[in-house]
Amino acid sequence: MSETTVRAGVPVLCVLGSPGVPGGGLPNRPNLERLSGRARVEYADGDSLAALLPVADVLLVWDFASDAVRRAWPGPGRRPEWVHTASAGVDRLLSCPELVDSKTVITNARGVFDQPIAEYVAGLVLALAKDFRGSWELQRQRRWQHRETMRLAGTHAIVVGSGPIGRAIGRTLMALGVEVELVGRTERSGDPEFGRIHASGVLGTLLPSADWVVCAAPLTESTAGMFDAAAFARMKPTARFVNVGRGAHVVQEDLVEALVSHRIAAAALDVFADEPLPSGSPLWDVPGLLVSPHMSGDTVGWRDDLARQFCDNFDRWAAGEPLFNVVDKQLGYVPDRSAP
Amino acid sequence: MSETTVRAGVPVLCVLGSPGVPGGGLPNRPNLERLSGRARVEYADGDSLAALLPVADVLLVWDFASDAVRRAWPGPGRRPEWVHTASAGVDRLLSCPELVDSKTVITNARGVFDQPIAEYVAGLVLALAKDFRGSWELQRQRRWQHRETMRLAGTHAIVVGSGPIGRAIGRTLMALGVEVELVGRTERSGDPEFGRIHASGVLGTLLPSADWVVCAAPLTESTAGMFDAAAFARMKPTARFVNVGRGAHVVQEDLVEALVSHRIAAAALDVFADEPLPSGSPLWDVPGLLVSPHMSGDTVGWRDDLARQFCDNFDRWAAGEPLFNVVDKQLGYVPDRSAP
Structure with missing residues (x-):
């Protein structure tokens, strides 16, 4: 199974990455050429992971959509020193209590997704403001139907999530003339870009003013289900909701009800409680969703970026230097002070 | 027909604005309350305009999609002193040689559309980069199909049109991390925002480097048909073309051929040679368009903005002050020095 020249004493790097992930997340193996001769690379899938973990020094969770780590994590004894996940969210890894309680260090892909996700959210916000889906649906019907659209500049957005992804989203929306308020775990003032960052506890008081509500938070016990009927009830009927966090941030049936009853105007979801979204899910054809x-x-290039980032951290690990992007396993994300 | 209190000697303001414009441009009459008692307002449609023009001091072209002015413009003798069009483009008015040759001053709606159009173009660019139409088509089919998308930051855009609309587009794309080059009628250097502005004569040499080509130029003799087979042939196969200028900037059959043959990757048109686009037009279902x-x-609110802008200019006209947004009838647009 080894892919590199094996030398006595080189560390064992286990890569969880089955090709052909349903839905197409990361079908290819990472480019780990840089580690040639410096690690014995063993590829695992969900079935073979349990046998490999006790001999692995490092685990790279390349197939970040897999639940295999929770199932395969070994009991006390020999365990990987370090687990890196090729994702920003670490909620799947932290759903394994034995991993949380172990001394194993977890790092994530913080940084790789910030600008792409910010662009994506800005695009969704503009597409909703300008009703592009409506135009293209009319195009399919060969119908010319002029409508007035929303001016984005001067509208008001609440971005939940004050990590690098939330900040990049906020920065991009501000560049488009949107007034942005950021919501994080705790209140902080004097942020150089956003001024006051609000505590998530006061979200309910902020929602009534928002034209846009964007979720880009880490999924933790305190953020799961935060967008429920009570939250949607506080939003304006013209508000639009965008979720690029995790599906479990949203009580999906409450969102559907809010859309169907015109409690809010529209929503865009890129993440779901159940992924890939089953073809029988009612979410596919909710009006306004x-x-x-x-x-x-x-x-394009994200896989190379993710592999490069892991190799950079591997260099540090091999040299005995502190890793970057170390996850605080209690908080459930990488705290700001640990930014690379 | 008078809508205001008529006083002896008040000027006659003729408003060309038939309600129910096909396609829904400006169905309502403008809000001219501010002019109450200061002008005798006479509403005209395409049929009644010819009878009203010889008695009008001012013509407000509210239905800017109408060709009636060219047909109804009076011969030598009594003519309106001033014509204002509730549009940025003045190509329809300037298609009337007797109006161009007359002493009548033309003003336009320069300024009202800058930020909205810039947002619209940024939205289209992001929608193309992120393939939103592809996602929503897959949504209709209840298919989960992950794809990689384009990172917008670091791409390169050519914006043709260096007036306030082109500049707002350029500024907005730059805020999203796009490198922007502006193309105007003549070359200028040292622009505080864009550095060198290129002359349209060198467009052919600029096109091969563009990821995005945006047309926001005034329609004049020298810009009509500028996007033809030769222009598309110089673009990259991955280039995307956006037109928010006038339909006649584009040789439509050449664009269709460029898309069908994959000479360029995609295009978005908001304007057409023939508007409303007939339901039988082949343009409705060109792949990638x-x-x-x-x-x-x-x-929302654009009609009020347009009416307010006209009333502001009317105040100047009534006070004998210089009008703003005066069109250079030879150039075909409002030169920069005339900006309000």
């Missing part, structure tokens, strides 16, 4: 297949951050 | 019904600048 735009669906896309968890691709907001995945611009 | 997004069609919208000439609405890029028309955000």
